[in-house]
Amino acid sequence: MKPILEVQNLSKRYKISHLPKAYLSLREQMLTAFRTSGNSSEEFWALKDVTFEINPGDSVGIVGRNGAGKSTLLKILSKITPPTNGKIISRGRVASLLEVGTGFHPELTGRENIYFNGSLLGMRRKEIRKKFDEIVDFSGVERFLDTPLKHYSSGMQLRLAFAVAAFLEPEILLLDEVLAVGDAEFQKKCLGKMENISKSGRTILFVSHNMQAISNLCTKGIYISDGRIDTHGSVGQAIDAYLKTGRVSPSRNTLLSQVQSIKPDKDFRLLSVSLHQDSTEIFGSAVNGKELEIRVDYELFNRINGFRVFLDVCDQFGTIVFRSFHDESNAVTFQPGRHSSRLKLPSNFLAPIPYDFKLQFGIHNIRMMEPAEGFVFGINIEHSGTYNKAYHGQHTAGLICPVFPWTIQHG
Amino acid sequence: MRVFELNGSTGKSMAMDDNVEHVIDAEKVKFFDWQELWRYLDLFYFFTWRDVKIKYKQTVLGFLWAVLQPLLMMVVFTFFFGRALNVPSQNLPYPVFVFSGLLLWNLFSTGLTNSANSMVNNAQILKKIYFPRLIIPVSSILVAFFDFVMALVLFLVLLIYYQQAVSWHFIWSWPLALTLTLLASLGPGCLMAALNVKYRDFRYVIPFLIQILFFLTPVIYPISILKYPLLQYLIALSPMYAAVELFRLPLTGAVLNMPLVLTSLIACLVLLFTGLIYFKRTQDFFADFA
Structure with a gap:
């Protein structure tokens, strides 16, 4: 069986500008053109020689510290930004959900947003029409379907956004920290939905800082550290490696x-x-x-x-x-x-x-x-x-250990 | 709660892709992927549809604005240039003359402004979702096309009101002029959109540029008003010159000045390819800069 996703020697270089402005203006460009180059920007490899393969049906959790390159990897896989070096071969439709509700517009109604967001995520108009009722059902906002989104509560917006995404049917689904939002009940519902997706044989790549969610959802794991793959194995191995080395005391x-x-x-x-x-x-x-x-x-x-x-x-x-x-x-x-x-x-x-x-x-x-x-x-x-x-403090339990004034009465 | 089945029902669009290998390769360079653009056809429609909807939400007059703007401009120009300054108008009633020019000019200028700002306005989407980037400037021009259709209706009413004769065997030049206008706004629009992502200066350049181009294009005056041929050629460098002349052809029945029209056509095509090529070369990095 051919792997559904092959990543070969993938690298991504960013130039970090030390200028205080977030974007360039023409004047700055002209000025820096006259200066000696090198002192105003610095190279930074967000990913360096990353190679791995994913088999069809695997659900893979990607873990690592902030800035380790997880999100960059997903961005390259979903074609949002090109790699500096390397090659990716994918054998199936890739859909990515890097953010819930991208492209939602407050002036459009719920119905209009479903259509626009759905087509942004790569659904055809026919496909959306077919699944429309299911999407509405899942989101639970039927009554407000023709109300502009700006009158929705943030929870309702979130439910609607996730509902649209949940009915994507790609072979490879890339998810970035999408569960970091919403209340506990909503997160549970989304997790359930994603479990269904992975059980139905689709391939999932899932980035999260929530180890609980990752170990529930994924069978395989990749631990990325400083733009390189540190561990690629079972989800347990990857999480262990992350927790162990990730816990190096900061100097x-x-x-x-x-x-x-x-x-x-x-x-x-x-x-x-x-x-x-x-x-x-x-x-x-x-x-x-x-x-x-x-x-x-x-x-x-x-x-x-x-x-x-x-x-x-x-x-x-x-x-x-x-x-x-x-x-x-x-x-x-x-x-x-x-x-x-x-x-x-x-x-x-x-x-x-x-x-x-x-x-x-x-x-x-x-x-x-x-x-x-x-x-x-x-x-x-x-x-x-x-x-x-x-x-000797041997049996501690719980996430905090406050000491409370108990009283003990004898007899 | 209902239980949703996700397995089994794989749609046709995916089956199509089943055995295709998609390769992302840092080494590979390629012009626009037309096949992919075709697959995303729905998205052209949805972007245009969204922007048209948003444009007229919460306005009392709604679509009427698309008609009112050129109408009021026509009145002002007729008063100053037609009456007060007595600018010649190729034997047409001045309102008809100026409106025929404004009709296309508005399509061009709105299209150019929209597309030049389109990438920056959609930066949030660009950073999170992949789709062929060309969809954004193209559909923002189609939004302007929607306004054009509204104004066209008013133009036809105007023709009837002034009992303007139209020579039907020249009518082919209308769709031609329209296509030219769209291409004329697409080229510079793509160029500006790409530049705007990197250098926000272009946000300020665009209104200024359009203002200058307006006076350099024979919209409110006929090109014959200029006595020196060299000046006429300079004016013909405007990509909109050919479009405006062609659009007036069925009304005036005048003979086209072919060298001038060809000059304008070539200018239009050079800008189109420059714009598309620059857009293509930079589009991959929009997400990093936006």
Whole structure:
């Protein structure tokens, strides 16, 4: 049996411009033409010599850190951007769902959006007409079919968008983090639908940070690290490799370079992120017997009302354990200049497990700032607190381990 | 809840692709994949349909705008150029003369503006879904064509009102002029669309360029008003010159100045191929730059 997808020596190079503007203007181009080249841009290989084969009917989970090249790979496979080197052979119709609801227009009605979105995803008009009722049924928005999309709630928009995509019938389906949106019930429904798709013998490539979803849905796994394939095997092998090497404690330098690689934002610049315990800076691992302080230093370029910093503490499967805002009780107005937001997590609170800390920045109800996907770094917690101390903390369970004042009464 | 069957019902469109190997190769270079464009025929329709719908949503007058705009322009031009300045009009009533030019000019200028901005306006879609990129500028010109059809109806009414004689054995020049107009907007439109993705300066260049071209194209005056042949050839470099002349042919019955028309035709074709080739050469990287 021939593989349905062959990827040979695939590489993708980006040129990173160090100019502060997001796009080029002619004047800049003309100016840089006179300068000596090389100092204004830098080469960056998002993918380097990636080779693999996928057999028909496989469902493959692709895991890796942010920026490892997962999304670039899907973009190349779905022909959105061309490879710099290498070759791809696919033997079947490829459809990609890199975002739910691409091309949805707020002024069009639900019905009109189904047709437009469906045809964008590669369905013929006849095909959409045939499946129209099923799509509407699945989305559960019959009553609002002729209402402009702008009057829909975000949940309804999402359901409609996923419904259209769910009725695509390609041989190869590429999915990028599409389950990251929506409430728990909706995610469950989508997962169920995708399980059906993979059981029906289609080939799926699925990128996600949700290890639970990946291990439920996929049989094979690929772990990508720094643009190369680290592990290609069963889904368990790939996830293990990812969790093991992905958990390398970040050093001072990796944190620093992670801060520096953030795209420029017009209002905001992250200066540094550091962890402190006992008033010394720590890297990568901490103990849960002591207070843990997270310091976030940043610079704002404008006066901002309602600027927010918040921290998601996630377990290794990407589930959010809890979220904490730097302005819990009152909105704060920030003046331009440097600021520092600091959070102290109490002792005897975190569990002795590896966590991912994800910092996000934004203006309440207006927009999120760069890095758009959040500033994520890993940390290992060693057990040292009083939690289950009597028995050497051997049997910990749960995603946090707070110590509560029990009372024990005898007799 | 109903259970949906996903297996089994593979559509015909896929069976068609079953044994085909699709190869994405960094080394391979190829002009437009016409077969693929044909397969995406529905999408031309849907992009056009979407933009026409959005254009007139939440407007009270709706499609009437497509008629009102050229009508008001005709009134203004008739007043200043026809009456006040007494510009000759090839023996046609000046309103008929100017409207026949405006009809095509509006198609050209709207088409060019739409297509030049089309790639940037659809950047979100370009970054997430693959389809032949050429669909976007082409269908944005078809949106302008829709307005043209509306205005054409008004033009026919105008012809009846002024009891303008039309020589039917020249009527072939109407579809020809129309095709030329569409091609004239497609070439520069594709060029500008591609440049606009990379250099947003072109957003400001386009309205300016169109303004200049308007006065360089014999829409509100006949080319015979220019006394020097060299100037006439300069004007004929406008890709729209041939289209406007051809469109007026059944009304004026005048003899075409072939060297001038051919000059304009060649200009139109050179721009068309320059635009298409540049678009083709850069289209793969739109998602990286948009």
